[in-house]
Amino acid sequence: MIRASSVASVGLAFVVFVGLWKAVVVVGGYPPFILPPPEDVAIRFVEAWAGGLIAPHAGTTLVEIALGFAVGVGLALAAGYLLARSPLAERLLSPYIVAAQATPILALAPLLALWFGPGLTSKVVICSLIVFFPVAVSTMVGIRSVDARLLELARSLRATRRQVLWTLEVPAALPSILGGMRVGVTLAVVGAIVGEWAGAERGLGVLVNLARGSLFDIPLMFATLITIALVGVVLYTLVVLVERRLVGVR
Amino acid sequence: MTISGVGTPRPTAGMSAPGSSASAAAPAARIGLRDVAVSFPHGPDRIEALDGIDLEIAGGSVVALIGPNGCGKSTVLRVIAGLLAPDRGTVELDDDPVTGPDPRVGLVFQEPRLLPWRSVADNVTYPMELAGWPSARRDRRRRELLHAVGLESAAAARPSQLSGGMRQRASIARALALEPRVLLMDEPFSALDALTRERFNVEMQKLHARTGTTIVLVTHSIAEAIFLGDRVVVLTPRPGRVAADLRIDLLRPRAWEAMDEAVVSTTAKAIRTYLGPADDTLPDDLTPPDRRDHDLWVGE
Amino acid sequence: MSKLMNSEGPVIHRLRPVAALVAAALVGASALAACSLGASPSPSARTPLVVGLGFIPNVQFAPYYLAQQEGYYRDAGIDVTFDHRTDQDVVPLVGQGAMDLGNADGTSVIPAVSNGIPVRYIATIYGSFPSVVFAKASSGIESAADLEGKKLGIPGQFGSSWIMLQALLGSTGLTPDDLDILPYPDFGQGAALAQGAIDAATGFANNEPVQLELSGEEVVVLHVDDAIALPGPGLIAGTATLAAKGDAIRAFVAATLRAVDEIAADPEVGLDAAIAAVPELAESRDTQLAILEATIETWRGPLTATQGFGAIDREGWADSVTFMSGLGLVPNAVEVDDLVDDGYLPTR
Numbered sequence: 101m102i103r104a105s106s107v108a109s110v111g112l113a114f115v116v117f118v119g120l121w122k123a124v125v126v127v128g129g130y131p132p133f134i135l136p137p138p139e140d141v142a143i144r145f146v147e148a149w150a151g152g153l154i155a156p157h158a159g160t161t162l163v164e165i166a167l168g169f170a171v172g173v174g175l176a177l178a179a180g181y182l183l184a185r186s187p188l189a190e191r192l193l194s195p196y197i198v199a200a201q202a203t204p205i206l207a208l209a210p211l212l213a214l215w216f217g218p219g220l221t222s223k224v225v226i227c228s229l230i231v232f233f234p235v236a237v238s239t240m241v242g243i244r245s246v247d248a249r250l251l252e253l254a255r256s257l258r259a260t261r262r263q264v265l266w267t268l269e270v271p272a273a274l275p276s277i278l279g280g281m282r283v284g285v286t287l288a289v290v291g292a293i294v295g296e297w298a299g300a301e302r303g304l305g306v307l308v309n310l311a312r313g314s315l316f317d318i319p320l321m322f323a324t325l326i327t328i329a330l331v332g333v334v335l336y337t338l339v340v341l342v343e344r345r346l347v348g349v350r
Numbered sequence: 351m352t353i354s355g356v357g358t359p360r361p362t363a364g365m366s367a368p369g370s371s372a373s374a375a376a377p378a379a380r381i382g383l384r385d386v387a388v389s390f391p392h393g394p395d396r397i398e399a400l401d402g403i404d405l406e407i408a409g410g411s412v413v414a415l416i417g418p419n420g421c422g423k424s425t426v427l428r429v430i431a432g433l434l435a436p437d438r439g440t441v442e443l444d445d446d447p448v449t450g451p452d453p454r455v456g457l458v459f460q461e462p463r464l465l466p467w468r469s470v471a472d473n474v475t476y477p478m479e480l481a482g483w484p485s486a487r488r489d490r491r492r493r494e495l496l497h498a499v500g501l502e503s504a505a506a507a508r509p510s511q512l513s514g515g516m517r518q519r520a521s522i523a524r525a526l527a528l529e530p531r532v533l534l535m536d537e538p539f540s541a542l543d544a545l546t547r548e549r550f551n552v553e554m555q556k557l558h559a560r561t562g563t564t565i566v567l568v569t570h571s572i573a574e575a576i577f578l579g580d581r582v583v584v585l586t587p588r589p590g591r592v593a594a595d596l597r598i599d600l601l602r603p604r605a606w607e608a609m610d611e612a613v614v615s616t617t618a619k620a621i622r623t624y625l626g627p628a629d630d631t632l633p634d635d636l637t638p639p640d641r642r643d644h645d646l647w648v649g650e
Numbered sequence: 651m652s653k654l655m656n657s658e659g660p661v662i663h664r665l666r667p668v669a670a671l672v673a674a675a676l677v678g679a680s681a682l683a684a685c686s687l688g689a690s691p692s693p694s695a696r697t698p699l700v701v702g703l704g705f706i707p708n709v710q711f712a713p714y715y716l717a718q719q720e721g722y723y724r725d726a727g728i729d730v731t732f733d734h735r736t737d738q739d740v741v742p743l744v745g746q747g748a749m750d751l752g753n754a755d756g757t758s759v760i761p762a763v764s765n766g767i768p769v770r771y772i773a774t775i776y777g778s779f780p781s782v783v784f785a786k787a788s789s790g791i792e793s794a795a796d797l798e799g800k801k802l803g804i805p806g807q808f809g810s811s812w813i814m815l816q817a818l819l820g821s822t823g824l825t826p827d828d829l830d831i832l833p834y835p836d837f838g839q840g841a842a843l844a845q846g847a848i849d850a851a852t853g854f855a856n857n858e859p860v861q862l863e864l865s866g867e868e869v870v871v872l873h874v875d876d877a878i879a880l881p882g883p884g885l886i887a888g889t890a891t892l893a894a895k896g897d898a899i900r901a902f903v904a905a906t907l908r909a910v911d912e913i914a915a916d917p918e919v920g921l922d923a924a925i926a927a928v929p930e931l932a933e934s935r936d937t938q939l940a941i942l943e944a945t946i947e948t949w950r951g952p953l954t955a956t957q958g959f960g961a962i963d964r965e966g967w968a969d970s971v972t973f974m975s976g977l978g979l980v981p982n983a984v985e986v987d988d989l990v991d992d993g994y995l996p997t998r
Contacts, residue, residue, distance in 0.1 A: 257477050349510065
């Protein structure tokens with residue numbers, strides 16, 4: 101449900117943002133090849149999309165994000181459930197999971213590109229790595245947050261393990277899980293771009309570098325950055341819509 | 351000790367009986383507890399919650415369990431429900447030993463314990479889902495139950511949208527879903543305001559009249575115990591033992607007006623004697639012994 | 651004040667945090683601008699110059715190390731600091747004036763100026779184009795035409811190597827589609843060639859082919875210079891910086907080219923200077939010497955014999971502009987005078 105008032109407030113925020121950008125350019129006296137004014141970027145954005153320059157790169161990056169997110173979430177749901185229900189698993193696995201999270205992905209990406217090659221695989225691996233932690237933690241927290249009294253109710257009704265999982269634990273954990281997925285999907289965008297910087301032929305990250313270092317087309321670089329941001333916003337909104345649908349009124 | 355009195359039948363709106371198809375009255379189980387003792391670990395020691403409870407409950411009767419805090423009333427219910435295994439003694443339903451939870455034992459807790467993401471209707475059908483009932487049968491039974499507790503108009507609402515009283519009705523409806531032979535209620539109306547509570551007592555009586563299920567009701571309210579119970583069992587403070595077992599011979603259906611009769615207040619007084627003084631009674635003299643010379647309330 | 655109250659409290663008070671934020675943003679932006687548009691000249695005797703070398707410390711930068719260590723810059727009245735940021739940032743930073751001088755490829759200057767970045771190429775360092783195609787002699791590849799249908803490894807379809815490849819192939823009527831191009835984003839094409847996974851690869855004249863030769867292989871190197879005289883790396887400066895610090899820059903160019911001359915005559919001098927600046931290079935002295943000698947070879951070009959190091963080949967630049975326009979890399983037309991300025995070279 102999109103209310104007119106929320107559209108208006110988004111629109112207003114956008115206008116303020118563009119206004120601030122223009123103000124910074126004018127007041128700071130930045131040359132257009134360092135910080136182009138918003139109108140230049142807008143024109144270049146439309147040109148690049150209409151001319152089919154950005155679209156193939158965007159498509160590649162979207163595929164990387166989708167696959168990486170899917171794999172990362174799949175693994176995280178399983179791991180999160182395991183960590184929630186098995187104290188032994190938590191004691192054994194937690195240190196490695198936290199260590200993996202603490203290692204900056206920017207440092208790991210070139211290694212992963214070396215092992216998995218410059219193709220789609222390495223990007224999917226990098227994306228799923230970066231998505232894994234927030235979703236796993238939010239799953240674990242969500243599963244643990246199931247009201248013990250509801251679990252007792254289920255026990256009194258002789259619910260099987262599977263029934264407890266699907267009728268109690270999953271619905272109870274959904275708000276937390278989807279909250280983790282909101283974070284995860286925006287990180288997936290970062291992961292895809294970082295993966296491309298570690299070596300790729302196509303993608304929005306590649307296009308940023310091309311525009312910056314080979315074409316010296318700074319408005320195009322900004323237009324690409326804006327495209328990346330839009331991808332993030334759209335994906336985040338999708339997760340929010342899914343959340344509204346699945347979680348509903350409680 | 352038995353009490354006699356007269357009760358006036360009075361028509362009241364609210365809960366009616368769920369008209370079940372094949373089973374006009376659900377088979378009500380007899381409950382037998384013999385020398386039941388339960389203890390819980392507490393650090394290095396164990397706390398004895400129940401120390402040899404003997405209780406025989408006739409099928410279809412209503413027994414109210416009353417006692418001071420911590421006397422183990424809820425523990426008795428859990429043992430009957432099969433959620434807790436006693437350290438010693440036996441628990442039987444109709445001569446069958448209780449080995450674990452039984453879906454045909456309905457439970458109503460002090461909190462409604464409804465699934466917040468499900469509608470009232472889906473909450474009521476939850477036990478039937480778990481038991482694998484086909485959807486047609488579930489729909490039929492659901493309609494009966496919602497009608498019985500007067501929640502038909504709220505069927506599609508979420509628990510968060512209902513008042514406390516309505517939520518508790520939903521949880522009662524759910525407890526009745528599988529046509530239980532025993533209904534265990536652990537202070538089911540404690541969270542409601544006094545007026546609603548009275549109303550629910552009346553409706554609970556009607557429900558029992560129609561379903562005939564055996565009911566064990568844990569309560570803190572002496573009036574409620576007398577109103578609803580065929581018997582009132584008083585437990586001692588921890589470790590709980592049966593201190594008294596009083597039959598209430600008031601004719602059914604009982605009315606709240608009858609609760610003022612002298613006969614009732616005598617029973618209540620008797621129950622109170624058995625309950626004894628609480629551990630945390632306030633002393634008569636508010637001034638601590640060593641400060642008796644000073645007036646506490648004038649700034650110090 | 652009461653006029654500005656509404657049911658939710660005084661309007662002015664609610665706007666205050668927003669106004670403060672906007673003001674802070676503007677102040678911050680202006681401060682940033684002031685810093686980046688060049689600090690005011692220091693009153694010290696020597697003019698400070700920041701030079702972006704565009705790569706990590708390396709034996710190729712021997713002339714700069716030598717000039718610094720021998721005091722050529724100091725004697726010329728300039729105070730030089732080197733910045734080793736990566737290549738792709740050098741051009742816009744020099745154009746903005748954040749760096750006074752930079753080491754950048756000529757094929758980067760053309761699209762940069764075309765896109766409005768105000769830089770000028772003021773001295774050639776590499777007279778021959780350093781990006782080359784190389785192969786094992788045993789592969790039978792002797793010229794660009796022999797590359798048809800072969801497996802060729804490149805880092806990616808960008809940068810000077812990609813432009814060089816298209817120019818090289820174009821000179822024999824081929825396009826990259828006539829070859830089997832394999833990408834090596836980790837720059838492993840040299841290793842792949844050594845292992846025989848590919849037939850040929852792009853690389854830098856003083857790097858991969860040299861490594862291959864040192865391992866005992868006979869190597870064939872294809873240069874683009876005969877096809878098109880693409881302009882290699884050289885010194886660039888921003889037009890505003892040239893206007894403000896022209897004399898200092900002229901002195902820098904002269905001092906640097908003097909060091910180039912000395913190293914070209916005696917490579918060991920350059921090697922010693924490099925090792926003094928980057929002690930780790932001493933671990934592989936022989937390899938570094940080989941690299942330096944290959945580098946010196948690449949410094950030499952068609953004009954260096956007659957005009958000395960630093961000379962700018964205007965005809966080559968014009969041909970390159972035409973070629974790169976054909977590749978669609980020159981959105982706005984540029985003239986050679988927009989790109990180069992040979993007024994800062996020492997008169998010979």
